[in-house]
Amino acid sequence: MNTLVVVPTYNERDNLPLLVPAVLVHEGFRMLIVDDGSPDGTGQVADELARQYPGRLEVMHRTGPRGLGRSYVDGLKHALKTDATLICQMDADLSHDPQYLPALAAAASTEFDVVIGSRYLHGVSVVNWPLHRIFLSTFANRYIKTVTGLSPSDCTSGFRCWRREALEKLPLDGVVSDGYAFLIEMLHEAARSGARIGEVPIIFVERRQGQSKVSTPVLIESLITPWRLALRRKK
Numbered sequence: 614m615n616t617l618v619v620v621p622t623y624n625e626r627d628n629l630p631l632l633v634p635a636v637l638v639h640e641g642f643r644m645l646i647v648d649d650g651s652p653d654g655t656g657q658v659a660d661e662l663a664r665q666y667p668g669r670l671e672v673m674h675r676t677g678p679r680g681l682g683r684s685y686v687d688g689l690k691h692a693l694k695t696d697a698t699l700i701c702q703m704d705a706d707l708s709h710d711p712q713y714l715p716a717l718a719a720a721a722s723t724e725f726d727v728v729i730g731s732r733y734l735h736g737v738s739v740v741n742w743p744l745h746r747i748f749l750s751t752f753a754n755r756y757i758k759t760v761t762g763l764s765p766s767d768c769t770s771g772f773r774c775w776r777r778e779a780l781e782k783l784p785l786d787g788v789v790s791d792g793y794a795f796l797i798e799m800l801h802e803a804a805r806s807g808a809r810i811g812e813v814p815i816i817f818v819e820r821r822q823g824q825s826k827v828s829t830p831v832l833i834e835s836l837i838t839p840w841r842l843a844l845r846r847k848k
């Protein structure tokens with residue numbers, strides 16, 4: 614298996630030294646860290662780790678306006694220039710346990726075009742989230758599914774594994790949203806292109822170090838995007 618794991622980072626200095634070995638312990642996996650000029654020095658930590666894992670870890674240092682969606686677009690486009698047959702995406706804050714990577718990759722190389730590491734496949738498998746955050750996320754997913762018609766139980770999970778050909782079909786340059794909305798938009802485009810979407814259950818553990826970057830503008834964008842996507846579908 615030749616799998617590249619794309620990880621966007623913004624102020625994840627303390628998490629990267631734990632994440633990288635836990636991903637690279639899996640044979641056939643490589644990593645691309647997309648850092649957005651983190652003020653806490655995450656970019657330098659990533660460069661140091663790249664020296665420790667020659668040939669297995671690459672670092673992209675972004676400049677200009679930062680954003681999760683922008684970083685993913687740049688990172689995924691770069692991934693498609695490599696010879697990776699599977700391309701995964703995950704958060705850097707250890708909420709997405711690298712132990713699930715082989716299961717995601719196995720499902721993507723056999724049955725599905727994209728596989729989601731899902732928190733809501735069997736009830737709610739989230740650890741250390743306050744009640745209001747669980748409520749917000751489960752409500753968001755129900756809302757997105759109702760408006761867009763998407764079927765997966767977790768449409769906002771950033772833990773995914775793509776078959777290269779499925780990712781190649783997506784209009785990455787035409788994606789306009791940036792925060793969580795970016796994740797919804799990508800899934801919507803995948804469904805439109807006929808991708809078979811699978812889910813693997815994960816237990817999501819809230820970060821212990823660093824801070825979440827979820828902000829009110831990001832949440833508002835995620836409320837509007839499903840309607841924009843629903844209208845696009847009718848065109």
Ligand SMILES: Nc1nc2c(ncn2[C@@H]2O[C@H](COP(=O)(O)OP(=O)(O)O)[C@@H](O)[C@H]2O)c(=O)[nH]1
Binds near residue numbers: 620679684703706708
């Ligand atoms: N490159 C980049 N990464 C980001 C940005 N915002 C968040 N991230 C990363 O995206 C992942 C998820 O972000 P996080 O703040 O944990 O969101 P939450 O899990 O929904 O609270 C983490 O790896 C962050 O470091 C950004 O603007 N640029």
Ligand SMILES: [Mg+2]
Binds near residue numbers: 708820825
């Ligand atoms: Mg997080």
